[in-house]
Amino acid sequence: MSVDQKILDALSGVTTATLTTLLLKKGLRNVWIRGAMPIRAGQPRVVGRAFTLRFVPAREDLATPESWSSPRSTRAAIEAMPSGCVAVVDAMGVTDAGIFGDILCARMQKRGVAGLVTDGVVRDVAGVLGTGLPVWSRGVAAPPSVAGLTFVGWQEPVACGGVAVFPDDLIVIDTDGAVVVPAAFVDDMVAAAPEQERLEGWIMQQVDAGAALPGLYPPNEENKARYEAWKRGGH
Incomplete structure (x- = not known):
């Protein structure tokens, strides 16, 4: 799951704009995750392997506060995240339910997660900013995830911001947003x-x-x- 130092050295100074141009020359047009923008100016450029998480629409019997204690929960997924990964969260573009808040982001920071990218929103934004975890999202919202979403799993193909993202794809993020480099095109x-x-x-x-x-x-x-x-x- 880690990124070879050779890859980090080569791409840590390359803009997402340059990558989209080069991927376009390879025939890949749909690689920029729509809506995922930095929640704070000056966030560092991030390069890491994708660790994917997926939400579906809220279903009343599953999207409950009790679900946070389930083995299939965002809490369990965070404990599976390796150091250096980029969490890529498919929230279906929902903007009125925050997928993660300050406590979850703090735990991700402690685990060495390089950054969080989502086509949804986060909550507890002052606390999230305080964790120092680099986050790219559509914005913020006060309600919890279960107000509009059901978490269903991690490390499977997802659709984030209209882009297909597979586990271990390379994610490069800067002030222009997040670009997915399919694993086969990294070299x-x-x-x-x-x-x-x-x-x-x-x-x-x-x-x-x-x-x-x-x-x-x-x-x-x-x-x-x-x-x-x-x-x-x-x-």
Whole structure:
């Protein structure tokens, strides 16, 4: 479940915007989790394997406060989360029932969970912020999860923000939101993403110097040659 240091080193400085572009070139268009935005400015970029959780609509005989003590509960799921994972929670976009509050987020932080991503909302937001757990969600709501949702399981395929997420997919998150890198494409991203970031950094330097965009972004053959010469110069 952990992420190899090679992957962390390669992707920790790569933006989600760059990753979506590279995945688009591989034919993957639907990788950005809709609605999952940072609840606090300045949250760190997070890279980790997906640990998935799933809710379904509330059913009165199951969505009760008593269910929190069940072996199939969010509490049990949190105890199964390995250090370094990213909790990806399918809440079906429900915005009037908070999936997790401060106590659950505090426990996740103690277990070394890297971050929480959901297409739903959290509650007890002041306490959640106090835990230091990086959270991306649709916002906040006071009611508990059982007011609108039934928790049904973890570590199975989920639909979060309209994106299919499988356990162990790689999740990369920054201020633009969360991107899912399917496990089969991770090596491709590790190989391509740092170079794409370096190229775009060079292009930005040219723009700052007054260069026009046609032929620069994307670069034509002349500008590709200029970029390669710049790299050979030790940059």
